[in-house]
Amino acid sequence: MNRIAKSLFILGMIVLAAASAVAAQASTLYYTGSSGAYSASALFSLTGNSLTVTLANTSTADTTSPSAVLTGLFFDVDGGYTLTPVSAALAGSTVYYGSLSDVGDGWGFKQSTLDLIADYNSFISASGALSGLGHSNFSSHHHKLGGADYGLLSAGFTNPGAKNKKGLSKQGPLIDDSVIFTFHASDGFSLDDLADSVAFQYGTSLCETRVTGYDPPTPTPEPCTMLLMGAGVLGTVVARRRARAVERRDS
Missing domain, CATH: 1.20.5 (Single alpha-helices involved in coiled-coils or other helix-helix interfaces)
Incomplete structure (x- = not known):
């Protein structure tokens, strides 16, 4: 191989490596949102048709009432692509106020062709507050959803037996502080089909705190x-x- 050919080969390898880096960055989206003591994150990761969503209550404040339990994630899927719930699992989390055999027993997913709430058409929820999403579908048991059960306590949660935690002790099980949801995405779906924002829903009612989360743009070379x-x-x-x-x- 002469010197010019070798130099062109090096150039090709550089461009290929840079393009691969850009492609790798496009395989995940990380949304974060905060308001006062509320803070949460959602990491979307796509491999083939398998989409995982890691939902976390990242607040460093203590959780003392059901209204501060993270019970839902709302997002928008463009292009008419469908997501089918497969399973849910603890992300190295601890369970309080009860026990569970399958995280999926306490969470459900609904997708609509219309934006049912604000600009969102896809909903992960544990509270059962959303119309048409009254039972779990991340497991085969289809348990009835209600209250803050299976919701996410904050990363700053401590002292579960404290007197100011009585409201929480009537719920349960509660998870500290994250869950991984797995979906099967229809052919052609990519993370580019997700909108720029999501919503983190707290408490047992849609009237309670809802925090908007955004995916911070990551500069990538054109x-x-x-x-x-x-x-x-x-x-x-x-x-x-x-x-x-x-x-x-x-x-």
């Missing part, structure tokens, strides 16, 4: 930028080799 970077590297390589050739000729 194809032209990658080509310019590669061309710059190639130019530097060629210039150095020419300079060396001139030095050898003059010596």
Whole structure:
């Protein structure tokens, strides 16, 4: 392989590596939202047709009442693609005020062709407050949903036996502080089909606190930028080799 061909090969590898990095970044979306003592996150990750959503109550404040329990995630899917709930699992979380055999027993999912609430058409919920979503469907048991059961306590939750936690002790089981939901996405779906915002729902009613979360844009190099970077590297390589050739000729 001559020097020019080798340099072009290096340029191709640089562009390919940069393009792969951009593609890898597009496989996840991370939404965060906060308001006062409320704070939550949702990580969407897509591999083939398998979509996972990790929902977490990230607040460092203590949870003392059901109204501060995270019980829902609302988001919007464009393009008419469908998501089918498969399972739910603890994300290394601790369970309080009871026990559970399957996290999916306490969570349901509903998708609509219309935006039922604000700008959202897809809903993960544990409270049963959303019309038409009264039973779980992340497991085969289809338990009735209600209250804050199976909801997410904050990352700052402590001292479950404290007197100010009596309202929580009447609920349960409650999870501290995250759950991973798995869906099967219809062919053609990509994370680009998700809207720029989600909503984190707290408490046992749709009238309670709802916090908007956003996916912060991550700067990624455009194809032209990658080509310019590669061309710059190639130019530097060629210039150095020419300079060396001139030095050898003059010596």
